[in-house]
Amino acid sequence: MADQTSTTASYVRTEMLPQKAPPANAVGLVGWMRANLFSNWFNSLLTILSLYFVYDILVFLIPWILSPTWNAGSLNECREILHELGRSGHFAGACWGVINERWEQLLFGFYPNGAEEGASDLRWRPVLSFVLLAVALAPILFADRVPSKLIWFTAIFPFLFPWLLWGGTIWTPVFAAAGFVVGYFAFKATAAAAGELLGMIVGVVAAIVWWLFLMGPLTDVFASILAIGLEPVISRDFGGFMLSITIGVVAISMSLPIGVVLALGRQSDLLIVKAICVGFIEFIRGVPLITLLFVASTLLNIFLPPGTNFDIILRVMIMATLFSAAYMAETIRGGLAALPKGQYEGADSLGLDYWQAQRLIIMPQALKISIPGIVSNFIGLFKDTVLVSVIGLLDPLGLSQGIRSDANWNGIVWEIYGFIALLFFVFCFGMSRYSMYLERKLKTTH
Amino acid sequence: MTTMTDPPRESFRLSMLLYDTRYRSMTIQVVALIFFLLAIGWLVNNTLINLATLGKEPSFRFLSQPAGYDINQMLIEYNNQMTHFRAAMVGLLNTLLVALLGCVTATVLGVIIGVLRLSNNWIVSRIMSVYVEMFRNVPVLLWILLVFAVVIESLPAPRAFRGENPEASMFLFDSVAFTNRGFYIPSIEFASPIISSGTSWIIVIAVLVASIIGMRAVRKRANKTQEATGERPTTWYLQLAILFVPFIVLMFVFGAQLNYPELKGFNFKGGIHMRNSLIALWLALSLYTAAFIAEIVRAGILAISKGQSEAAGALGLRPNRIMSLVVLPQALRVIIPPLISNWLNLTKNSSLAIAVGYMDITGTLMGITLNQTGRELETLLLGMLIYLIISLTISAIMNWYNNSVKLVER
Numbered sequence: 001m002a003d004q005t006s007t008t009a010s011y012v013r014t015e016m017l018p019q020k021a022p023p024a025n026a027v028g029l030v031g032w033m034r035a036n037l038f039s040n041w042f043n044s045l046l047t048i049l050s051l052y053f054v055y056d057i058l059v060f061l062i063p064w065i066l067s068p069t070w071n072a073g074s075l076n077e078c079r080e081i082l083h084e085l086g087r088s089g090h091f092a093g094a095c096w097g098v099i100n101e102r103w104e105q106l107l108f109g110f111y112p113n114g115a116e117e118g119a120s121d122l123r124w125r126p127v128l129s130f131v132l133l134a135v136a137l138a139p140i141l142f143a144d145r146v147p148s149k150l151i152w153f154t155a156i157f158p159f160l161f162p163w164l165l166w167g168g169t170i171w172t173p174v175f176a177a178a179g180f181v182v183g184y185f186a187f188k189a190t191a192a193a194a195g196e197l198l199g200m201i202v203g204v205v206a207a208i209v210w211w212l213f214l215m216g217p218l219t220d221v222f223a224s225i226l227a228i229g230l231e232p233v234i235s236r237d238f239g240g241f242m243l244s245i246t247i248g249v250v251a252i253s254m255s256l257p258i259g260v261v262l263a264l265g266r267q268s269d270l271l272i273v274k275a276i277c278v279g280f281i282e283f284i285r286g287v288p289l290i291t292l293l294f295v296a297s298t299l300l301n302i303f304l305p306p307g308t309n310f311d312i313i314l315r316v317m318i319m320a321t322l323f324s325a326a327y328m329a330e331t332i333r334g335g336l337a338a339l340p341k342g343q344y345e346g347a348d349s350l351g352l353d354y355w356q357a358q359r360l361i362i363m364p365q366a367l368k369i370s371i372p373g374i375v376s377n378f379i380g381l382f383k384d385t386v387l388v389s390v391i392g393l394l395d396p397l398g399l400s401q402g403i404r405s406d407a408n409w410n411g412i413v414w415e416i417y418g419f420i421a422l423l424f425f426v427f428c429f430g431m432s433r434y435s436m437y438l439e440r441k442l443k444t445t446h
Numbered sequence: 447m448t449t450m451t452d453p454p455r456e457s458f459r460l461s462m463l464l465y466d467t468r469y470r471s472m473t474i475q476v477v478a479l480i481f482f483l484l485a486i487g488w489l490v491n492n493t494l495i496n497l498a499t500l501g502k503e504p505s506f507r508f509l510s511q512p513a514g515y516d517i518n519q520m521l522i523e524y525n526n527q528m529t530h531f532r533a534a535m536v537g538l539l540n541t542l543l544v545a546l547l548g549c550v551t552a553t554v555l556g557v558i559i560g561v562l563r564l565s566n567n568w569i570v571s572r573i574m575s576v577y578v579e580m581f582r583n584v585p586v587l588l589w590i591l592l593v594f595a596v597v598i599e600s601l602p603a604p605r606a607f608r609g610e611n612p613e614a615s616m617f618l619f620d621s622v623a624f625t626n627r628g629f630y631i632p633s634i635e636f637a638s639p640i641i642s643s644g645t646s647w648i649i650v651i652a653v654l655v656a657s658i659i660g661m662r663a664v665r666k667r668a669n670k671t672q673e674a675t676g677e678r679p680t681t682w683y684l685q686l687a688i689l690f691v692p693f694i695v696l697m698f699v700f701g702a703q704l705n706y707p708e709l710k711g712f713n714f715k716g717g718i719h720m721r722n723s724l725i726a727l728w729l730a731l732s733l734y735t736a737a738f739i740a741e742i743v744r745a746g747i748l749a750i751s752k753g754q755s756e757a758a759g760a761l762g763l764r765p766n767r768i769m770s771l772v773v774l775p776q777a778l779r780v781i782i783p784p785l786i787s788n789w790l791n792l793t794k795n796s797s798l799a800i801a802v803g804y805m806d807i808t809g810t811l812m813g814i815t816l817n818q819t820g821r822e823l824e825t826l827l828l829g830m831l832i833y834l835i836i837s838l839t840i841s842a843i844m845n846w847y848n849n850s851v852k853l854v855e856r
Binding site: 035197425429 | 474475567588595798816
């Protein structure tokens with residue numbers, strides 16, 4: 001009976017309906033807009049207000065940016081050009097002439113550019129060193145995409161980088177690097193005869209003796225025999241964006257080993273070592289960077305043996321290194337804490353001693369976890385390098401004060417700050433994107 | 447029967463200090479301590495020799511000498527005949543002032559932006575992303591200088607307010623003036639003949655604190671009633687009354703009146719003058735830190751798994767209840783520690799005041815006092831110590847809070 005009804009009743013459909021397209025207002029642009037922009041009255045109101053806000057800004061900003069003042073030689077010329085176009089007022093248009101005239105200075109400071117009599121354009125050196133920096137970083141940052149042999153270049157780079165920037169004879173970096181070789185061989189020789197611990201001590205002492213007493217005379221001798229070198233550039237000529245990058249890169253790379261040591265010290269069971277590390281980290285993290293820079297500019301010479309005097313950029317780099325080392329230590333400590341306890345116990349059960357466990361098991365994993373944190377540390381430090389303008393160094397902001405008080409450009413605000421902000425933005429944004437990419441790559445959960 | 451014999455007692459040898467793990471850590475620590483003390487001794491020795499050569503033996507006597515310089519923004523009374531110590535205190539209060547203002551504004555802005563960034567309105571969340579990226583990726587010093595330049599260049603000068611048809615006008619019934627020299631807002635003054643204005647302020651603040659404690663007591667009692675009977679008594683009018691009635695009564699008793707800023711001569715007189723440097727610093731620090739706080743808030747809300755709010759919904763809670771009873775208490779646990787560390791960063795960044803001439807502790811003690819007395823060591827140590835105390839206090843509070851809300855596992 002029931003069977004008959006279902007087959008014979010005329011109102012029951014016997015074949016499947018074909019699939020229909022979804023309603024026009026649920027797909028495509030319209031559907032997207034209904035879902036994301038106008039889902040209810042409040043959202044619609046927000047959308048309209050935001051659109052008006054964006055429109056307002058663009059209407060104001062685009063004519064300001066599109067201002068044909070690239071070749072103007074002074075602010076007055078800019079104003080004349082704009083006036084002829086019938087544009088006047090406070091925000092008639094940007095005066096890009098200042099960027100055209102000064103962008104090289106904002107990038108390189110007073111690094112020799114060949115403008116002076118008898119001087120040659122040396123700016124290829126910072127450019128080359130930053131390009132090589134990217135190459136040296138590649139094996140660390142994109143370990144799975146570049147040949148692993150490249151890591152050797154990364155090992156050489158710390159000696160190449162200062163040589164390219166500051167110039168001088170090539171023997172200085174060569175013999176500085178040789179210190180590590182000397183230390184290594186001293187360690188090998190003694191370790192075979194008298195045990196690892198003694199070997200370690202002898203190796204470190206040998207390297208220090210080499211750097212303090214043998215390196216200088218040897219460099220002089222070799223430099224007089226075979227004078228290969230680059231034209232020296234004094235630190236005072238460093239400036240602009242190049243100075244920011246240099247301070248940032250030097251401070252971060254120097255602070256990494258110090259940070260590892262501090263983090264291990266803070267995690268260790270040795271009470272006194274722990275107390276020293278905690279004290280250092282909390283002190284540095286508790287005071288603003290600017291006070292440390294004041295210390296660099298006024299006090300550092302007082303702390304060192306009488307008669308010591310080295311240039312302000314080096315002092316700033318030392319303080320920036322100490323500063324970022326404290327933050328680095330906390331980042332790496334986070335990485336160490338994030339490792340499961342089983343890793344430590346596994347290392348112990350294999351019979352590894354402390355340093356072997358750290359080197360082979362703990363550190364590779366902990367550092368890998370903390371790379372995003374290290375990158376964001378670097379972003380922070382890189383932004384903080386503009387503080388050196390407060391103690392009179394000529395980073396982009398320091399230079400901008402000079403440019404703003406130039407008679408030709410008196411009254412320029414937005415163009416110059418905007419240009420500097422854009423430079424910083426490009427770098428920092430790029431790095432933060434990289435760190436996000438890395439987080440995604442390292443994430444193993446769903 | 448088995449006989450237990452003691453293991454042969456090893457006599458102590460000197461090499462055990464290195465090779466026996468029982469003693470090795472001791473050795474390492476002693477060696478580390480010796481090296482550390484040697485390094486400290488070396489630094490102190492160098493310092494003393496150098497200072498003696500310069501003829502500047504360390505002493506803090508300069509703190510009691512007259513400062514001889516003026517400070518243009520101050521919370522406590524100060525003139526240039528007062529001591530360097532007093533000047534440093536004025537600076538410290540200025541630091542705390544801008545830090546407090548900045549933290550409040552940055553938190554409010556940051557929470558709004560963080561929530562809006564999660565909005566399902568595409569354009570709103572995009573605008574907020576742009577804001578966050580724009581402010582996070584540019585140095586804060588640049589923002590401070592930029593806001594300072596904007597305040598000076600684009601706001602009207604006080605003389606624009608003069609005349610029959612002034613170019614600029616005051617806001618809020620002629621009570622607030624935004625000029626390029628700073629903002630002028632009305633101040634509250636007590637005209638009571640019996641009690642001095644300082645005492646009045648203390649009493650008013652004490653009463654406000656007491657009112658807030660009273661409000662909490664009312665809420666507590668309401669909670670108790672709810673747990674006992676299931677009915678929650680309506681308490682909002684009682685709470686409002688406890689908060690406002692004593693305050694308003696006190697204001698009448700002390701004869702409080704508003705002192706409006708007025709244009710006299712070339713400048714505004716009366717009211718509170720917030721200098722352009724303070725405004726620039728406050729705004730820039732707030733906008734900058736708000737970007738970071740927005741990210742923290744967003745991360746905190748996203749950290750609460752969707753199952754939590756779905757489960758709360760299944761229990762029959764309304765959406766705003768879900769937010770306040772389930773999501774927020776858990777999100778706050780994630781949000782608060784980084785939030786406090788951002789407040790700390792803001793406080794430390796306020797030392798950049800020196801770039802716009804706002805006289806905070808960096809500007810007074812580590813700026814003019816340092817230059818006038820030439821006592822780099824003492825002033826810098828003192829300044830760092832002050833910042834350190836502020837930071838350590840805040841992180842102590844943070845640790846205490848963290849421990850009190852920590853999830854107890856296993």
